[in-house]
Amino acid sequence: MQKIGVFVCHCGTNIAATVDVKAVVDALAKEPSVVFAADYPYMCSESGQNLIKDAIREHELTGVVICSCSPRMHEVTFRRAAASAGLNPYLVEVANIREQCSWIHKDKAEATEKAIILGRAAIAKALLNAPLIAGESPVTKRALVIGGGIAGIQTALDIAEAGFPVDIVEQKPTIGGKMAQIDKTFPTLDCSACILTPKMVECAQNENIRIFSYSEVESVSGFVGSFTVKIRKKARYVDEVKCTGCGLCTEKCPVKNVPNEFNLGFDNRRAVYIPFAQAIPKIAVIDPDRCNMLKNGKCGLCSRVCEAGAINYKQTDEIVEEHYGAIVAATGYEISDVTRYGEYAYTESKDVITSLEFERLTNAAGPTGGVLLRPSDGKHPHTIVFIQCVGSRCVLEKGKPYCSKICCMYTAKHAMLTREKYPDTEVYVFYIDVRTPGKNFDEFYRRAAEEFGVHYIKGAVGKIVPRADGTLDVQAADLIMDEQLRISADLVVLAAAIEPSKTARKLATMLTASMDTNDFFTEAHPKLRPVESPTAGIFLSGVCQGPKDIPETVSQAGACAAKVIGLLSKNKLTGNPCVAHSDELMCNGCSSCANVCPYGAITYLDKEFRMPDRTTKVRRVASVNPAVCQGCGACTVACPSGAMDLSGFSNSQIMAEVDAICR
Amino acid sequence: MQERLKARARELLGDGVVTRVLGWKKGEFSYDITPAVFESAEELERDFVFDGFCGANLSKYLIQEASKPGKGKILVFLKPCDSYSYGELLKEHRIAKENVYAVGIPCEGMADADRIRARGIDGILGIEHEGEDFLVHTLYGDERVSVKEALAERCLSCKSKRHASCDELIGEEGEDVPDDVRFTEVARLEAMTPEERFEFWRGELSRCVRCNACRNVCPACSCENCVFDNPASGISQKAAADPFEENMYHIIRAFHVAGRCTDCGECSRVCPEHIPLHLLNRKFIKDIDELYGAYRAGESEDGKNPLVSYTEGDVEPSVVNERGRA
Numbered sequence: 001m002q003k004i005g006v007f008v009c010h011c012g013t014n015i016a017a018t019v020d021v022k023a024v025v026d027a028l029a030k031e032p033s034v035v036f037a038a039d040y041p042y043m044c045s046e047s048g049q050n051l052i053k054d055a056i057r058e059h060e061l062t063g064v065v066i067c068s069c070s071p072r073m074h075e076v077t078f079r080r081a082a083a084s085a086g087l088n089p090y091l092v093e094v095a096n097i098r099e100q101c102s103w104i105h106k107d108k109a110e111a112t113e114k115a116i117i118l119g120r121a122a123i124a125k126a127l128l129n130a131p132l133i134a135g136e137s138p139v140t141k142r143a144l145v146i147g148g149g150i151a152g153i154q155t156a157l158d159i160a161e162a163g164f165p166v167d168i169v170e171q172k173p174t175i176g177g178k179m180a181q182i183d184k185t186f187p188t189l190d191c192s193a194c195i196l197t198p199k200m201v202e203c204a205q206n207e208n209i210r211i212f213s214y215s216e217v218e219s220v221s222g223f224v225g226s227f228t229v230k231i232r233k234k235a236r237y238v239d240e241v242k243c244t245g246c247g248l249c250t251e252k253c254p255v256k257n258v259p260n261e262f263n264l265g266f267d268n269r270r271a272v273y274i275p276f277a278q279a280i281p282k283i284a285v286i287d288p289d290r291c292n293m294l295k296n297g298k299c300g301l302c303s304r305v306c307e308a309g310a311i312n313y314k315q316t317d318e319i320v321e322e323h324y325g326a327i328v329a330a331t332g333y334e335i336s337d338v339t340r341y342g343e344y345a346y347t348e349s350k351d352v353i354t355s356l357e358f359e360r361l362t363n364a365a366g367p368t369g370g371v372l373l374r375p376s377d378g379k380h381p382h383t384i385v386f387i388q389c390v391g392s393r394c395v396l397e398k399g400k401p402y403c404s405k406i407c408c409m410y411t412a413k414h415a416m417l418t419r420e421k422y423p424d425t426e427v428y429v430f431y432i433d434v435r436t437p438g439k440n441f442d443e444f445y446r447r448a449a450e451e452f453g454v455h456y457i458k459g460a461v462g463k464i465v466p467r468a469d470g471t472l473d474v475q476a477a478d479l480i481m482d483e484q485l486r487i488s489a490d491l492v493v494l495a496a497a498i499e500p501s502k503t504a505r506k507l508a509t510m511l512t513a514s515m516d517t518n519d520f521f522t523e524a525h526p527k528l529r530p531v532e533s534p535t536a537g538i539f540l541s542g543v544c545q546g547p548k549d550i551p552e553t554v555s556q557a558g559a560c561a562a563k564v565i566g567l568l569s570k571n572k573l574t575g576n577p578c579v580a581h582s583d584e585l586m587c588n589g590c591s592s593c594a595n596v597c598p599y600g601a602i603t604y605l606d607k608e609f610r611m612p613d614r615t616t617k618v619r620r621v622a623s624v625n626p627a628v629c630q631g632c633g634a635c636t637v638a639c640p641s642g643a644m645d646l647s648g649f650s651n652s653q654i655m656a657e658v659d660a661i662c663r
Numbered sequence: 664m665q666e667r668l669k670a671r672a673r674e675l676l677g678d679g680v681v682t683r684v685l686g687w688k689k690g691e692f693s694y695d696i697t698p699a700v701f702e703s704a705e706e707l708e709r710d711f712v713f714d715g716f717c718g719a720n721l722s723k724y725l726i727q728e729a730s731k732p733g734k735g736k737i738l739v740f741l742k743p744c745d746s747y748s749y750g751e752l753l754k755e756h757r758i759a760k761e762n763v764y765a766v767g768i769p770c771e772g773m774a775d776a777d778r779i780r781a782r783g784i785d786g787i788l789g790i791e792h793e794g795e796d797f798l799v800h801t802l803y804g805d806e807r808v809s810v811k812e813a814l815a816e817r818c819l820s821c822k823s824k825r826h827a828s829c830d831e832l833i834g835e836e837g838e839d840v841p842d843d844v845r846f847t848e849v850a851r852l853e854a855m856t857p858e859e860r861f862e863f864w865r866g867e868l869s870r871c872v873r874c875n876a877c878r879n880v881c882p883a884c885s886c887e888n889c890v891f892d893n894p895a896s897g898i899s900q901k902a903a904a905d906p907f908e909e910n911m912y913h914i915i916r917a918f919h920v921a922g923r924c925t926d927c928g929e930c931s932r933v934c935p936e937h938i939p940l941h942l943l944n945r946k947f948i949k950d951i952d953e954l955y956g957a958y959r960a961g962e963s964e965d966g967k968n969p970l971v972s973y974t975e976g977d978v979e980p981s982v983v984n985e986r987g988r989a
Contacts, residue, residue, distance in 0.1 A: 585887070586886070586887055586893065587887065588755065588757060588885065588887050589756045591754075591756055592755070595967045595968075595971050596971045596972075604756075615732070616732075617730065619887075620756050638971050640886060640920075640923075641886035641887060641888060641889070641890065642890050642896050643887075643888075651897075652897060655897055
């Protein structure tokens, strides 16, 4: 005989204002097997929980139904309370009469009726609950950080500092990411490279950190605590151990016309190159698309000049397999394609550039040695127009609906620095809004506008027409003055929207981590679990989760590291017992379940079965790895024979709930 | 053609490539052709039949026959439509492929004995293709019936004369048949109001006697333990408590094979009450084609069926829902 206790929460007035809580208690008390029913203003409070615990002991309850808020909020609380009173925590059922009832209804009578029905369904399910015991799995005490920008660097440093080994996989030949290309950082205007490179060096020197540069994640399998990752180390054609980074090869290489990615194509590099002076690791790499030796076997100059004998034209990609307990996605961002906005004439004029290109033009280590010169003729620009929100906050298909968040501030920085260094230059900024929430941000912007005399114009640029004399005819609207403007500019800088790295989507599929429609990784909870992916063991650091500036990225990277350290500090992980299992006698081995499983939790075994006529038969049957299964239940729906079932959400429980609702 | 198949079967038996042959033999009546396993050249010579009544799809029998321990390889003859069922069963790992030698055979369409008898032709002894006609041998002499007037419905709406999966081919490989008439009847049902459609199916399904022939013959219905036979499923039954239960049986069955049904038409062929059961899944096939792009179950031995896979091009569930209401 089952004994069910029903506990109805008022949630202050959250529930009680719309649902007649007493009526719910009265109705549910009459349900079969219910031996106790009570209401309480806050069931999640200490005394509310005590009410549950006392009833479990006093009435020897075999199941508990709590009508309250979403199980996402307090299921864990109530399960713990039940466990402390000696009841298996998985015998607790939560009926959501807040989010799914009181909050969305106005009519009290109808809401009360619905609350009763939801409670009845929960009772029907609770009657079929079985005690479940969570399994345990070991934790590999090593973390993988995918992406070697400031987010990945900071996360890796913090994890390493806590004593755990960590690997950084970076697709470029050097770590550093976008921050290495930036000139100054707002709002303090300290030199970006000066604050980044010590961290890069620290990564190289920390014995807990290994850097896989010029490498990509090839495949990911496993689950939280024990992931297996294959890493493709792309062929550099340079022996990483032997190369001293002297750079002699990069001076002697005869192929001189390769656009330099680091300087965004403003100057050239050789076919063998080191991305920049402070690159980590400082190892040369040969560009196989441009190297004559690799293309047609004619050259070999770098090999001859290399005193270390590090050049190896026969090197091939290498696949390394490693095991990790946690994986951090820190894949960062890219500048979105501004060629889509024909009105800004980016493709027509060399003097229309993106903000990142502007960073390189003002950087002392950049192509102009830090002197701001026009790309077209190398002359000093006297009028510069900055256009904000190029592709951001855009409702059109070609743009991004979100705010890229960093552009207002870096544009203020560019404008201010230009005015400071070149007072003879007029600077105009076209904006929709100026958004400066952040410590010392608004002060910074006001300084640009007020002290440095930057002309901030609320309005949009409709068209840019390159003129024969080399100037740019900027046609715009000033929304405050309500007038049309035409500015003859020497240089136009587009604050292009940032977008997640193109590699992120492929990676998300490998990690089974979810993404939003803009290809930013989704966090497990936007407020309460912002650095975790909904997939256990996958963590998020930096802009791959959403637009961020450097201070925010660094603090999120630290938070992410804290979560990883928390996971790696555990010796064992308690699993979720609500996982799928297959009835081997009914399984056809058809693979429908494995085809829909997003976690790769299902494998197949050839098993011997005894047949009724005493013969044995080998059959292919599904087997679920409970440590990998996340209990989503997709397999139970796909299974044609009904062999798959989910503990805690069995097919018969779902049917019982439906029956109770339809009664 | 019968002699060619026999000869090839004899050869493969003789060479030891196969130990058994899955083919057809005569049943109670000459138009009651039934699947059979032949173990020797003598048996083949005596009983093997291939004529215009060999509609039975042999692929499902391979689940049992190819998993008999120590029995060696079995030869199976597959008409183009049967080869799709075979392909789907291979994809679902239901057949031990290493124990099968599949021979694709051409098919000009199979006759429906009822349609021939409806023309007043009795005492049927045999049938063969002759140009545009079927030549029907009867107790009272030969009769000619044009192919179009004698073909089974599923052959009139044949989807392909090209084989999906087989190890060897006898005769020329055929081509896909354009789907111009295949969905005519489905479109007629779609044009009905939901009430009319409900009444149509209530009427058709009211004749169901729950003989389970449709399930037993269906190559997609190959579960080790069918939900209708499994007391734990909650839907097994010995006797219907409510007349709607037989309707539910067909609805559940249609959903179970959705996306896996190859439209072989065996369900309607074996139904003693002539319920057009194939239309249930032909509707699914039409919907899948329209919503997820052209797809043919069984065409390939690997890949995923569109109902259990996700691509970014997939239609939004709300669109499917809206269509369901129409």
